[in-house]
């Protein structure tokens with residue numbers, strides 16, 4: 120069942136169910152009052168965590184007419200936003216400035232703002248610890264602050280990707296410790312964020328939003344809230360289902376990338392062009408979906424989220440074997456790429472040690488500026504460890520912080536002409552590939568970015 124966007128619906132009084140007496144009546148009126156504020160867009164919206172997920176979400180609710188307060192622990196981010204400077208590629212500065220000057224958005228580091236808010240979306244990081252265990256400290260800290268200022272008639276929605284059970288087992292007890300009761304005084308949901316930074320076709324507003332609440336009243340309010348600003352809302356029966364939806368989506372992607380990376384390793388050994396195989400297989404009109412190999416997984420989601428699931432399932436006595444295996448294969452890809460570079464150089468009678476390798480693309484995927492978990496970082500470090508001099512180009516990443524050092528992006532064509540080997544790690548569309556192929560001596564292409572160039576100096580993954 121989906122709920123369609125309510126944007127064009129005239130704001131008006133919400134239907135208030137005929138309530139019985141006493142406690143039941145108070146419960147109904149708390150939910151009904153919040154529902155009314157949501158429907159007529161007078162609800163004061165809060166977003167905790169103003170990053171790749173939280174900031175675009177805050178902008179959508181400002182656009183829908185709500186007054187939005189963004190809360191972040193980073194004073195510089197808050198200062199930049201209040202000065203009209205967007206640091207998130209998908210949030211254009213002119214929109215941010217429009218909402219600031221219309222009084223529809225403001226940012227703060229002061230959590231006491233929560234006291235005046237009606238809805239609170241939490242979009243803080245969920246990284247892994249070195250041991251690959253979930254790091255819940257950001258969620259815990261954001262929920263502690265929320266609990267301090269919790270009161271009747273508030274809707275709290277966790278959006279950070281996390282293991283199934285988090286909202287019910289971790290967040291709910293923290294919030295109820297304040298003395299307020301879920302489903303009666305306050306309302307709690309989980310709604311996974313599916314944003315795909317850099318995707319021009321699908322952005323926060325037109326990506327269907329799954330939401331599950333602790334109680335049916337929570338789900339109803341959560342769905343109603345999102346329907347004011349987003350095109351399609353998909354209510355589900357519980358917070359655990361909503362949490363698991365996100366992990367299924369990202370695990371599906373991680374495992375299919377692992378499978379196709381293993382295919383690439385097999386094809387390499389057998390002298391078969393894996394890219395041609397995939398393109399031909401993709402002509403099948405049913406039962407096949409193409410995934411593409413590459414230098415390794417990157418970003419804040421696909422390499423990390425499935426390990427939240429495997430950590431949780433271990434407690435239930437189930438080993439998540441597909442996840443472990445795909446994680447292993449994907450983790451081998453940067454090593455495979457470095458071996459490929461070494462072999463390509465050796466074929467040109469050059470040792471890897473002492474060679475100059477130029478990396479094209481430091482971001483983890485094309486046309487974005489995010490370097491979190493990017494395989495380019497691993498490849499640079501592995502090459503340096505083997506005695507190479509490494510430079511890089513990336514129009515989205517002018518400076519790269521690596522191992523406490525600051526690397527500066529170089530001009531791609533100028534470096535391609537100087538380097539012993541150029542490696543396409545991220546296929547940004549802005550690179551002038553024709554010029555690079557023209558002046559480079561040797562190119563290792565991990566993305567099939569140069570498929571239109573039939574040159575003997577190109578070695579493909």
Ligand SMILES: NC(=O)c1ccc[n+]([C@@H]2O[C@H](COP(=O)([O-])OP(=O)(O)OC[C@H]3O[C@@H](n4cnc5c(N)ncnc54)[C@H](O)[C@@H]3O)[C@@H](O)[C@H]2O)c1
Nearest residue numbers: 168169170171172191192193242243245260261279280312
């Ligand atoms: N980036 C994506 O493409 C993407 C997509 C889907 C889901 N997610 C998930 O969404 C969540 C947020 O990811 P992101 O990419 O927006 O992260 P981010 O690092 O870009 O943003 C998180 C923000 O939260 C702030 N923060 C940290 N602790 C805080 C606290 N206690 N209180 C207030 N603010 C705090 C940080 O300063 C930062 O600005 C993660 O769980 C992530 O897995 C991310």
